[in-house]
Amino acid sequence: MNHDFRRSNELQERLHDLVPGGAHTYARGADQYPDGMAPVLARGKGATVWDVDGNSYVEYGMGLRSVTLGHAYEPVIEAVREELANGLSFSRPTELELKAAEDFLGLVSGADMVKFAKNGSDATTAAIRLARAATGRELIAICDQPFYSVDDWFIGTTAMDAGIPQSTVGQIRRFRYNDLESLRTLFSEHSGQIAAVVLEAATALAEPREGFLEGVRKLCDEHGTVLVFDEMITGFRWSASGAQKCYGVTPDLSCWGKAMGNGFPISALAGKRELMELGGLRTGEPRVFLLSTTHGPESVSLAAFRAVVKVYAGEDPIGTMERSGTALASGVNEAAAELGIADHVSVIGRPSCLIFTTKDHEGHPSQAFRTLFLQELLRRGVLGQSFVISAAHTAADVQHTVDAAAEALSVYCKALEAGSVTGLLAGRPVAPALRRYAAPRRLARGHSSQQQT
Template identity: 90%
Template sequence: MLQARLHELVPGGAHTYARGADQYPEGMAPVLARGKGATVWDVDGNSYVEYGMGLRSVTLGHAYEPVVDAVREQLANGLSFSRPTELELAAAEDFLRLVPGADMVKFAKNGSDATTAAVRLARAATGRELIAICDQPFYSVDDWFIGTTPMDAGIPQSTTERIRRFGYNDPDSLRTLFTEHSGRIAAVVLEAATALAEPAPGFLEGVRELCDKHGTVLVFDEMITGFRWSAGGAQQVYGVTPDLSCWGKAMGNGFPISALAGKRELMELGGLRTGEPRVFLLSTTHGPESVSLAAFRAVVEAYSNGDPVGVMERSGIALADGVNSAATDLGIAGHVSVIGRPSCLIFTTKDHEGNPSQAFRTLFLQELLRRGVLGQSFVISAAHTAADVQHTVDAAADALSMYRKALDAGGVTGFLTGRPVAPALRRYAAPRRLDSGHSSQPAG
């Protein structure tokens, strides 16, 4: 079985923890072969309407032809050179037209490249070490952040002692940090909005004001909001400009590209026009690789000539309304609910006692997979058609019927095959540890 072979050769059986087999019902994690639009096919030829779309990195659909055409054209001209290309300049100009609050930009490959560079730059610019991060799920694979998660093995405690947390939409918690650590906070890092949380009136403006008052660098993580809230990110939607912003995911519609953008006086500390000690800002072999830059420019053109965000929002509303109506009809709206920004939907799953439940979540995933729907969420793309949405609503209605039976029975025993999914970032492999008695394999 391919999944078993993956576990033999790749730790965790996947190169991204969120893509791991432990995030899906046992024996049902398909190994994929290809995708087109919003449909993917596994190695056995089974097709699925997919959600999540490359961990939210695909907004235009798999194998979106204008992006593929731009990439194909660039392939004939080479990928990586010993000097900058004209394409790098054109891509930078495109980016800065989208994000008018930024003066300069550097490209890289992973979102973590950008967020870690922002932290380093803020520390250098301010001469301080403490970083205040909002209490949100994820910022970086690097030690400064991963050391604050349950998967902190191998990370010195001294690395994370310089991180402080504050609450989203809780300006008092941030104000308290500034009071307790006066003159020591280099940067405030947050997502301006998430799938489940919009900024309260005045919150982002208040954060901006606090940073200005205390000489602290304000950093927006636009990994998810960029190209999903708008082409100009959350800062364009909410009208608050950070000092630095970090981008990735949908920039390349699945092609690997990220960016750090910001004010000239900060970004130049990593350049050649400064008399200050230079910051090792971003310097990566593959950051300016031409194929991903060509993909990015094609994405910019798609957003300039169309309205992918509007399409996602309209389709997302139809999807949420359809699934929530099915739950209401079955009398289980208090147990399963599709919530969040229409372009970035998730679903909640609760047990018969009304508590959040991984077991019931797994049952819902299991029944969706059996009906040709793949996804840990309902994060949509502009490629999802009305037929895709209707197929999903119909599949969800059937899955919810099974969910209702399990609720009536007081649990998933007899309904769920295998063990429940587990959080991707957890200290131990249990409760989905693999050994001779437990194998998580797809049909292929």
């Protein structure tokens, strides 16, 4: 089943003229999809989205993991409708801010105070600033995990480091996940200099080994270092109370976002009172400029957050995601096994946060083969750079995806047999979102999104 992308391609070209990269988030860019097959979306409901050409898809990834209850989820939308009539932004706090803070701290028992913002990066960068102020130190130890912030202190450590002072990057040190000795070495080499240790307690592909998080907590305590958990993905996907609840280790500060508002823009920094108050009015210490944003307390997103909390209290969206994700992974992996290519394509990870691997005929991870798989899924009405699921995905959605994947894998088999995607893949392979140069998906000015340079 071939989809018509003409209107999407026209709009994407105009986006490239007006928006650097053609999208406001690099992970949403056209270079993350097969050439000429990057749908521009018009609307969504549940786990289905429709593009401007009228094509429909079962969607995965769900707003970069920010939507767990489904698009246009009515209880959240209704709460927003009610709040809209009251106005959005004022010159003083509202009672809604207090109620939202109470809701949040009712979930995150290890935190005493919270401040809301709009982006996850706001929260993680505020945590770094707070830790440095509290300790009087500058070095930050970060775990070797994919992403923490768009701000200089982290992006300077990636391939897209243009415009970032090396002096900023020089304050960052890395340690390895599940390798307590690598963190202990950092503390030894930089004794009395590390302000904060930052990590995700778990990821889609990595659970903490026995004693690892406890060991990190102990090292931070011994060295007077602030422990920061990034709960952007784990919050409301591992547990409504985050990974810290799942694994029983309490950080000093935690950073939240994504699924907090089921797609509405809201993030949070939470933590111990003695740290958080450094940004308040009950301290005699030099004050920290801590998340003072115009739109942080905007009432619509706070109303959405409160509605999400209510749903999680009364229903079991995480259990639903776990069950549906398990069925999806089993179905696709069985299809791959039946074709004899389970070593080349597999669905792996936590059931609520699945990804798929794509390897070439020699068994190496391959962007070209990944793009072929994406292309064939798109042609069959499945949109997703991953198989990150939501509670809105029905059994029918999962079965449609398994069937689409089985057909896509048949095409994949042909490429493996030929040792190449040539003749099967239309256009260029996708490329990493965070890369130094636009090549290999650079566009010629004034030419279509399929133009190679």
